[in-house]
Amino acid sequence: MKFSFSEEQEEFRSFLRRFLEEKSPTTEVRRLMATDAGWEKEQWRKVNTELGLTAIAIPEEYGGQGFGLSEQCIVLEEMGRSLLCAPYFSSAVLTANAILYGASEEYKKKYLPEIASGDLTASLAFTEETGAWDISSMSMCAKKTENTYRLTGVKSFVLDGHMSDLIIVLAKVNDNSGSQRLALFSVDSTATGLTKNLLNSTDQTRKLAKLMFTDVEATCISSEDDVTEAMQTTFLKSCIGLSNEMVGGAERLREDTLEYVKMRMQFGRSIASFQVTKHKATDMLADVELAKSAAYYAAAAFDDGESDIAATASIAKASASEAYMQTAINAVQMHGGIGFTWDNDTHLWFKRAKSSEVFLGTADFHRELMMQSWDQ
Amino acid sequence: MKFSFSEEQEEFRSFLRRFLEEKSPTTEVRRLMATDAGWEKEQWRKVNTELGLTAIAIPEEYGGQGFGLSEQCIVLEEMGRSLLCAPYFSSAVLTANAILYGASEEYKKKYLPEIASGDLTASLAFTEETGAWDISSMSMCAKKTENTYRLTGVKSFVLDGHMSDLIIVLAKVNDNSGSQRLALFSVDSTATGLTKNLLNSTDQTRKLAKLMFTDVEATCISSEDDVTEAMQTTFLKSCIGLSNEMVGGAERLREDTLEYVKMRMQFGRSIASFQVTKHKATDMLADVELAKSAAYYAAAAFDDGESDIAATASIAKASASEAYMQTAINAVQMHGGIGFTWDNDTHLWFKRAKSSEVFLGTADFHRELMMQSWDQ
Amino acid sequence: MSMNEEQVRNEVREWLKENWSPNLDLVEWRLKLADSGWGMANWPAEWYGRDLPVSLVPAIEEEFNKIGALTIPKSGIRMLAAATILNHGSDMHKEKFLKRIITGEDVWCQLFSEPGSGSDLAGATTKAVMVGNKWVVNGQKVWTTSAHKAHWGLLLARTDMDDTKHRGLSYFIIDMNQPGVETQPLMQMNGHASFNQVFLTDAEVLPDFQVGELGDGWQVATTTLMHERRAADSLRSWGQASKGDGPIYDQERVETETTMQPYKWYPQRAGRVDLIMDRAKETGAIKDPAIRQEIAKLMTLHKSAEWTARRARAAQEQGKPQGPEGSLGKLAASNVARAAAKVHTLISGADAMLTGEDSPMDGTIAEILVSFPASSIAGGTDEIQKNIISERVLNMPKETRFDADKPFKDIPRNTVS
């Protein structure tokens, strides 16, 4: 397996990093995160149009650029680094993959090109009130009417669900044969009976919504087949994507903290000259680099079709969860009191680390998944 | 609850410490641990006669001194500190308590005074080949004959079982009513059908034996009542006792290591002057002091009849297990290469820490016990 | 119980019988306490006290509590001010300030920390220069609790740039109600603003508001800091106003609430171990074996820390010299807070992403998750704590000083940030 970024990939990353540094400084992040929407159409369109970010991993036949998960993970890592406020993970990762793996050809053709161009934003309504990413705990069941379906129930922790144009809903269906299967449904964000509540999230850069469905009209977009496996693939790719986003944030925090301790003086010397600071900085380096390796490896392994991918994705997520949170804790600590203030930027990533720690499942949950995949 | 050592207790401890420093320096420990027996009758009798250590916690009515667990824990802490090679934990803790709580009056009167005087050494054969301290996993069942019982099966990890005069065995009995109960049996160490194998233990100061019973004659020493509760009390007291023994060893390692780093020079300065060494030494202090508090508290709480004693005993054991092992790892590390050599004494406590970590159950096992006692 | 204690208890009881009434006004009552010396019985008889040993104070307070009589407000910076003034202040200071500290009429704040000197308080660069017959102060202070409500500030300022770092500081009492003093709230990452920044621009201090000698500021500040550490140790017992009906109780409740306002999130900062078991049961997380282990690890740490504190207290009560166990509380508290935040996250799962009313327990859980990092920073970082313990308790060599002997102006320091 090739396990190194090519020169083109490195160039793309550098370009993207500079671009996001310019378009999404923390002043801009703070401005957008304070709004209910969490992002701005115009600003996002400018970024996306120039770089084609939503298109990158969508196959060419559906209007995308046809790159792999590795390339998309470069985008996610840089977004995690800059905390760009945009409906990217929801549309281009969660929902695009759900459609790509779970929808019928008709709906892939209908939705994917629009998501690729950025004209359509979409959210995946998967988790319910427990927030568990685990199909067995799902309860929503679609009711079949003559030509269409009706949805009733609650989906929660839906990323960007308050703002997306399109909601893709995962629900059970009672087949004629009496057995149940999982299916995907599309719901218009303005549909009658759909109530969208923006949840108060600690990480203001990651907006979550609770969607309440009362007999909402929905179109089934998956084929007759059960979408469990498609959802599993969507989940794996999303975990790998999130891991890369997380290591981008962790690396940024680590670099900023190192810079701060080098500049800060106490007791007549740079605090970077204290041995304990030096060792802690080294531990932080090790935490982040090991998590980066796992995140990069998982993306490459997915693209290469490696067989142990479920365990690998969980390793990446568990590793990134712990490394990011630990880095954030160390970052606040090494900044001292100033790192605990609102005006200092450290808390923006600290909160992102906390929300990423549990989003798509905690490290404990993923460790159990690893063991299940190894001990069958 | 009184939670501080009295002046008399402190004096007893000081006296005992000086006494053991003199009688059991590591040269003596190394000499004895290399023997199969692991201890010497004459040497042990001298120590025990002068100080009455085996008598301390046995009630006066059975020839003991009638002190509490707190006082016995001072003895254990100091023994853990000096690694005294003696059949103390087996006789005066495990077996004495099993008899005290589980045997009928007749056998208490028969055995306890002899154990108190030190004339009789005894081992408790509780665990079987899994080494689990958990009655439900026990399989040995006594067969009733006319006047007596017969035992067949294997008991393993029996502390000092290869050398003790008396073996007290825990086994099931089929009652006439058809139900099973737990009972205690006494077996003479020279009984026919009993094979005693000394196991190779990494910690040479803690000798373990495997006892194989083939139709061995045994006397039932418990009353008609099931001894499960008595064994639970024995287990709790032993866990608390072991915790105190462990913190004694951990404290000694910590002190020796601190002394070593203060004396050792590298790069033209004492290695104790490196900030990382200073912080590690502080972490070691915190580990050991917190574990000491838990061990002391548990002993006092037992003597005071506190209700949450099962969880408290498990906290003490879990805390001591982790603190001792962590201290031992740090001690080797801070000694550097020299700490990894046979001639340096650090490994004696390192190995004791490792064996104590699992003896009477790992920290994980005790954490689960805690939760069971809180979540009923 | 010693004879002495019995005597004192009798005296207090008698005095209270004659003087206490729930119908008094709060200040009026406290003036009686000041005059009689029963408010701060361990203070000098000359200054509103009775020269009694501090060990008798709990007995006295117990007598007050028995009949619901109010005591004086032993919370906040005002007690640090009193201790400092009693130790180093002039008679004028004692006369002017102590009584109004006892009555609670004056609010005080502490102006030590600066943006450039957090762990290194003695590195303060705020300058006091004698202009005409007044000190004129310029600089910026930070982490100042209640600065916006304070009447008086305890100020550490540099009076000599050419002397060494520690000798170039002097200590002042500054009037906070003057044009040169501007306060600004400092918002924390948890959304609270418990502290202020204070900007001093040509603020004035009269010469006889200097405490201690010129250049003795660091030494005087040490007294304040020592009392601050003690107060922090007993922070938990502050927050309770006496229970009782009547206007004087209402007055005290208002006072307590105002004083405690900045500390509202402190229980969350400590990790709220008290909520763990209930939360685990209520969410069903207690059935998850991996979470059970994490809960048990936390409880082991928490209980061991608690028992360590009890052990230290018991030894102290026996009059033994302080053992190493007495120095570990703050470090252990940081570890407990961090571990508790982790376990609360595991228990809450996806809910750990939410805040405010969407968060479990109306935001309490969310507040824990963004407050715990302050435990290992506020009042001396874990790193500073470990330096101190290794040097003072373990007698390990001191860190080499790079700032001890030269003139302060030659020591490298932060540019204003």
Added chain:
Amino acid sequence: MSMNEEQVRNEVREWLKENWSPNLDLVEWRLKLADSGWGMANWPAEWYGRDLPVSLVPAIEEEFNKIGALTIPKSGIRMLAAATILNHGSDMHKEKFLKRIITGEDVWCQLFSEPGSGSDLAGATTKAVMVGNKWVVNGQKVWTTSAHKAHWGLLLARTDMDDTKHRGLSYFIIDMNQPGVETQPLMQMNGHASFNQVFLTDAEVLPDFQVGELGDGWQVATTTLMHERRAADSLRSWGQASKGDGPIYDQERVETETTMQPYKWYPQRAGRVDLIMDRAKETGAIKDPAIRQEIAKLMTLHKSAEWTARRARAAQEQGKPQGPEGSLGKLAASNVARAAAKVHTLISGADAMLTGEDSPMDGTIAEILVSFPASSIAGGTDEIQKNIISERVLNMPKETRFDADKPFKDIPRNTVS
């Protein structure tokens, strides 16, 4: 594949076709390798090599392996000796030593560490004094692998107590078979004795056995140490002797086994992560949810470390400058070893108390539990590693030196222990 590589491969193949035979004696065969330059093709053509870039060596070795032809023994201290001699040695040294290094006839050892200088190798106090026309050496060395079998030792000794620590050292090649050199095995806590102590009492060295200039010893030692670190990184690939039938293969197997003897416990030192899943399944521990978590934590660490090493290798192969990921291997290995020992303990339960044949896997598990602490000490402690990474990779300030500029005799140091 570059044209150059193809050419080289063709040449090797041709040469092997003409020269290789499994019926040769091992030394005889290696003499052919020395003469032809194919044994160490990256060495100078003048000295048994072919001046080829080191990047072509794997291709050459591949051609050897294809037909089962043996290569030269690239293990042990002898390769460090060769590298040092090639860099700093005289022509006499090259002539006398290099050929017998290639044939494997000479065993070498390294005499750097001393009881008083473990992390601080440059603090060596073993003295070499010129008496008449010979160097006379006195002192004690430690951690010397294979000293009892060695013909030659690489010796670092102090030749000037008045010069600074680093300038007062010189580098020698010492004949180990002389009366003044006494070796004694050093037993470790795991029962193995992989190392020796070497006592030097009036041991002699001829003047032309000095390597480099007088006072350049530290600089020369740096070359040896750099190659030692590389060798340690590739330790795992050493142990395998070629598979094949015939006397020459048997000869090589004996050689490999002898060389590898001191390293037999190294896999256990590293924690044997490879055994974890099988042990967990076999004991049933895998059903314990708490142990599952610990296994998964260990595997996460282990895999991340493995992928980090792969990432570093991939970058190196692409010719990129080394990133920070390349410096973390040793630290990660310490963490893995420690975590693995903990998990093996959990899996083994009471069996973790046993050793030898009573221990699971015939003592392998027991050996892990008393060997893992060496991971974070041998070859540079974790603490030294972190110092180096923080200074070289993160560009943080260097630790203040207390021993740089003064005469060595004035630097505080350990009394002989």
